[in-house]
Amino acid sequence: MDIKQIAEIIGAKYSGQSFEIKKINTLLDAQPSEISFVSNDKYIKDIYQTKAGALIVDGNNADKAPSSTITLVVDEPxxxxxxxxxxxSSSIESSIDKKAVIGKGSIVSEKAELRNNVxxxxxxxxxxNVYLGDNVVVKDNTILYPGVVIYRDCHIGSNCIVHANSVIGGDGFGFATSKTGQHIKxxxxxxxxxxxxxxIGSCTTIDRAALGSTLIKKGVHIDNLVQVAHNCEVGEYSVLVSQTGLAGSSKLGHHVVMGGQSATSGHLEIAPLTTLAARSGVTKSIKTSGKVFGGFPLMQQKSWLKLQAKLAKLLKT
Amino acid sequence: MDIKQIAEIIGAKYSGQSFEIKKINTLLDAQPSEISFVSNDKYIKDIYQTKAGALIVDGNNADKAPSSTITLVVDEPxxxxxxxxxxxSSSIESSIDKKAVIGKGSIVSEKAELRNNVxxxxxxxxxxNVYLGDNVVVKDNTILYPGVVIYRDCHIGSNCIVHANSVIGGDGFGFATSKTGQHIKxxxxxxxxxxxxxxIGSCTTIDRAALGSTLIKKGVHIDNLVQVAHNCEVGEYSVLVSQTGLAGSSKLGHHVVMGGQSATSGHLEIAPLTTLAARSGVTKSIKTSGKVFGGFPLMQQKSWLKLQAKLAKLLKT
Amino acid sequence: MDIKQIAEIIGAKYSGQSFEIKKINTLLDAQPSEISFVSNDKYIKDIYQTKAGALIVDGNNADKAPSSTITLVVDEPxxxxxxxxxxxSSSIESSIDKKAVIGKGSIVSEKAELRNNVxxxxxxxxxxNVYLGDNVVVKDNTILYPGVVIYRDCHIGSNCIVHANSVIGGDGFGFATSKTGQHIKxxxxxxxxxxxxxxIGSCTTIDRAALGSTLIKKGVHIDNLVQVAHNCEVGEYSVLVSQTGLAGSSKLGHHVVMGGQSATSGHLEIAPLTTLAARSGVTKSIKTSGKVFGGFPLMQQKSWLKLQAKLAKLLKT
Structure with a gap:
């Protein structure tokens, strides 16, 4: 898309030369043919290093970008x-011009829907009633139970099992809220x-990343009704028990165990071999591996048990 | 249905004139061709004002209705x-005698099931694998992902997105329990x-109202695995994060934000612009708008934080 | 399967006679044609009484079985x-050689998938888009809404209603973790x-038992997004409100009510007529019937209310 068209869409002034923008990307990853944005003061330091061809900023940050980067100034970047x-965004579903390739020995129900280039x-x-969106890849020996929906561009490895009615690759829960209180997807x-x-169990949802990939690593076991939000990473052989919820960009190390109805609050890391008791609520990164936590706010599980004993005593006073 | 037949079904005595009852309704909304009931002392005051043609009551309330209202006396109204x-109740699915009307430019999968008069x-x-029940209306530019089920008589607006395997219009969780412990739907x-x-995200459930409508207003964003029970109202531009649960007849004002795994206990109101932290549990109406709450039982979020600090201190004693 | 083949699969030494093993079973239920195992010291006392034809044990328990039982010794039983x-394990889906038998007056969508011997x-x-796996039985007057998935060998009674996209009979969340940290299903x-x-509501998941049956008894009402894990039993006329989670082998008596987002931690019993407030977390068996509990850790609901009052007071200090 031409930079002039972009300026028009977002209501910014631009009177320079035309050039093509191919992608929106983060400040540090963006290339000269890509556009980025600054919406959070936390990232201002990254402006100076960006290689982005163009940058969407507000008035306060209009002059911070390198001279190789064009800035488009708006009220709400x-x-x-x-x-x-x-x-x-890519098309949510194209017409089928490349019929699915199906490996030897695979059984595919006539009632499954295979979209383009599967x-x-x-x-x-x-x-x-399985649905595989455009460009979906499913590797050897994998079982998809009835009603599983895999959105476009997602990859499922070998020897996987996805139980009925789970949804992989649905849109992450992302929107910007304007000053007038409207949400823009x-x-x-x-x-x-x-x-x-x-x-992966039944009725579990794993959302696609906004940019990049939501990643479930080798050997992970996920139970029913679990939520994995956009841009999460779940480390090798981790275990998520039923009704657990991972908020966006949670990164779990290998062999993390999260008990039933536990949750994270996003943009945090959990060290390998961490065990989280049922109903744990993780709001900060866990940096030392191999520990057991519980409670909300989170504390070491033995502290949580001690606190409950103190509360039982308080109750008797 | 004739009033005499009704009396027979519910085991009440009635020896008056035959007349037709068209609907069950609430005490205050019922018309002369409709029947109502009193099952909760809270509503006794409304008996005096009812315009219902007939009323199901127990012995204690047999003589309170206006003379224009016939009373049917039973043990368990x-x-x-x-x-x-x-x-x-309406038929859960009729045969198709009015084929679906589909607007210009719409793409409808051959594997979608469109029932009567869609x-x-x-x-x-x-x-x-989308299912649209009898009389369902879907307005312009709306996307329904695979496996979405919309029960009969529900309406979906313009520019909506419903992600895979969500269910809209399922029966509310309603039953009466008899003295002998049986549940009657x-x-x-x-x-x-x-x-x-x-x-609306994936695997989210929004139940139909017992009477009237469950209402999701303009611009609302609902994440995955959220439960909205019967007769709820969610105000304009409100946001329900993953695994939130609204119990029956919760009324949210505009721009209410409910964090992940939060919940309400039904029959309550939440003022506009309220923010509820993750895991909040709302059990009473919130009357002042624009505040931030957390915890269960609910308190202002800053009180919750202070309480946690006090508990951390208690733990050290 | 021949005992020699079994020894080879699990890497145990066996030089005795060939004989056929028909099933894996528990120590106390296993018959002479069946194999059992000891993986937990809690069950060691049962070794002496087992009638199993063969037993998988580690070195410590190699010599405890009756002389009629062959022991296969491995590191990780x-x-x-x-x-x-x-x-x-049985085949997850066989080809259809016995077409479904459908009783008089039943309506079955052409888009439903009925597998072998339904x-x-x-x-x-x-x-x-309902899926009924091999050997599924559905009795009279039952309604299955769109997208319901019933896995092989499950039985649904008369006069039942299962709402859209619920999954009955998915695999329980069971695996053994080896010393090297791999999970074996x-x-x-x-x-x-x-x-x-x-x-049963929408998007609810009820897992099949590892051995035996997960059992939902007569008259039970289950709301949306509820998790019932493998080998649970839910007693007559019990009620599970939305987003409740039962961990494996929870046994609920009759007329138990579990409020929204409540949970159990598995391998426990709840006495009849118990009421659990919303968000209750049950971690131990409840032995006296008819009581009301709340909180996590669980306490009598009146104690929970009293504790919250004390905490409110603590907050003011």
């Missing part, structure tokens, strides 16, 4: 980026990657 | 009403109305 | 049993039995 995200490995079992242009040997 | 609700606007995208004869510009 | 469970009673309504070879007069 985050809202402007949200508006723009629609124009850079690729299924060997010895898979794809049951009735941030189109979710990333995907979900599920590595090998993963089992 | 709520159970009697539940039994009766089945007879006034109406789809322009430029919609209805994907595989209260048929849910209302619907769900989703206004324009609403986005 | 639970992991060995998990590996073996795959070989004793049996549907009279006057049922099976809507679009324990195949779930049991089923789910739903008795008569049960109503």
């Amino acid at each position: 985050y809202v402007a980026m949200a508006k723009l995200s629609q124009y850079f 690729n299924i490995g060997k010895n898979c079992h794809i049951m009735a 941030i189109y979710q242009n990333g995907n979900v990657i599920i590595e090998d040997d993963v089992e | 709520y159970v009697a009403m539940a039994k009766l609700s089945q007879y006034f 109406n789809i606007g322009k430029n919609c995208h209805i994907m595989a 209260i048929y849910q004869n209302g619907n769900v109305i989703i206004e324009d510009d609403v986005e | 639970y992991v060995a049993m998990a590996k073996l469970s795959q070989y004793f 049996n549907i009673g009279k006057n049922c309504h099976i809507m679009a 324990i195949y779930q070879n049991g089923n789910v039995i739903i008795e008569d007069d049960v109503e």
Whole structure:
């Protein structure tokens, strides 16, 4: 999309030369043919280093970008980026011009819906009413139970099992709220990657990334009714028990265990081998591995037990 | 249904004239051709003003209704009403005698199931395995992802997105329990109305009203795995984060934000612009707008933080 | 499967006679043609009484079994049993050689998928995109809304209603973790039995038992987004409100009520007529019937209210 068109869409002034913008990206990842934005003071320091061809900023940050970067000044950069995200989003479903490739030994129900350019490995079992969106890849020996929906561009590894009615690759819960209180959807242009040997329960939802990938690593086990938000990473052999919720951009190390109805509040990291008791609520990163936590706010599980004993005593006074 | 037949179904004595009852309704809304009931002392004051043609009451309230209202006396009025609700319920699915009307530019999967008298606007995208029940209306530019189920009589506005495997219009969780401990289903004869510009995540459930409508107003954003019970109202541009649960008849004002895994306990109101932290549990109405709450029981979020600091101190003693 | 083959699969030494093993079973239930295992010291006392034809044990328990029982010694008996469970699992879906039997008056959507040997009673309504796995039985007058998935071998009683996109009979969340941190799936070879007069909400998941049956008894009402794990039993006329989670092998008596977002931690019993407030967390068996509990950790609801009052006072200090 031409930079002039972009300026028009977001209501910024631009009178320089025309050039093509191919993608929205983060400040540090953006290339000269890409556009980025600054909506949070936390990232201002990154402006100086950006290689982005163009940058959406507000008046306060109009003059901070390197001279190689064009700045488009608007009142609400985050809202402007949200508006723009629609124009850079891929089609949610195209017509089928590349029929699915299905590996030897795979059983695919006639009631499954395979959209454009789907690729299924060997010895898979794809049951009735499964939906595989454009460009979905499913590797060898994987079982998808009835009603599983895999949105476009997602990858499922070998030896995986996804139980009925789970949804992989739905849009992350992202929007910008304008000063007048309207929400503008941030189109979710990333995907979900599920590595090998993963089992996912029924009615579980794993959202696609806004940019990049939501990642479920090798050997992870996820129970029923679990929520994994956009841009999360779940480390190798981690375990998420039923009704657990991971907020956006939670990064779990390997062998993390989260008990039933536990949750994270997003943009945090959990060290490998951490165990979280049922109903734990994690709001800060956990940096030391191998510990056991519980409660909300989170504390070491032994502290939580001690606190409950103190409260039982308080009750008797 | 004739009043004599009704008396027979619920086991009440009635020796007056025959007349037709068209509907079950609330004490204050019921018309002369409708029947109502009193099952809760809270509503006794409304008996005196009812215009209902007939009223189901127990012995204690047999003589309170206006003379224009016939009373049917039973032991358990709520159970009697539940039994009766089945007879006034609409068919869950009729045969198709009015084929769906589909607006210009809309794409409807051949694997979608459109039941009787469905109406789809322009430029919609209805994907595989979507089910639209009798009389469902979907307005312009709306996207329904695979496996979405919309029960009969529900309305979806323009520019809406409903993600995969969500269910709109399922029966509210309503039943009367008899003295002998049996549950009698209260048929849910209302619907769900989703206004324009609403986005709903995957595997989310929004139940139809028992009578009237469950209402999701303009611009609301609802995440994955959220429960909205019967007769709720969610105000304009409100936001419900993943795994939130609204109990029956919760009324949220505009721009209410409910964090992940938060909940309400039903029959209450939340003032506009209220923010509820993750895991908040709301059990009473919130009357002042613009405040931030947290905890269960609910308190102002700053009090909750202070309480946690006090508990941390208690733990050290 | 021959005992010699079993020894080879799990890496145990065996040089005795060949004989056929038909099933994996518990120590106390196993017959001479069946194999069992000891993975938990709690069950060591049961070794002496087992009638199992063969037993998987570690070195410490090699010599405890009766002389009629052959012992296969391995490092990790639970992991060995998990590996073996795959070989004793039934096919997840066979080809259709017995077409479904459908009772008089039943309506079955052409878009429903009925697998091998399905049996549907009279006057049922099976809507679009329902999936009934091999050998599923649905009795008279039962309604299955669109997208409901019933896995193989499950039984649904008469006069039941299952709302859209719920999943009955998915695999329980079971695996053995090896010393090297890999999870080996324990195949779930049991089923789910739903008795008569049960109503189940939308997007609810009820897992099949590992062995035996997950059991939902007569007259139970289950709301939306509820999780019932493998081997649970829910007593007659019990009520599970939305987003409740039952962990594996929870046994609820009759007329138990669990409020919204409440949960159990598995392998426990709840006495009849118990009421659990919203968000209750049950971690120990409840032995006296008819009481009201709340909180996490669980206490009598009146104690919980008293504790909250004390905390409110603490906050003011």
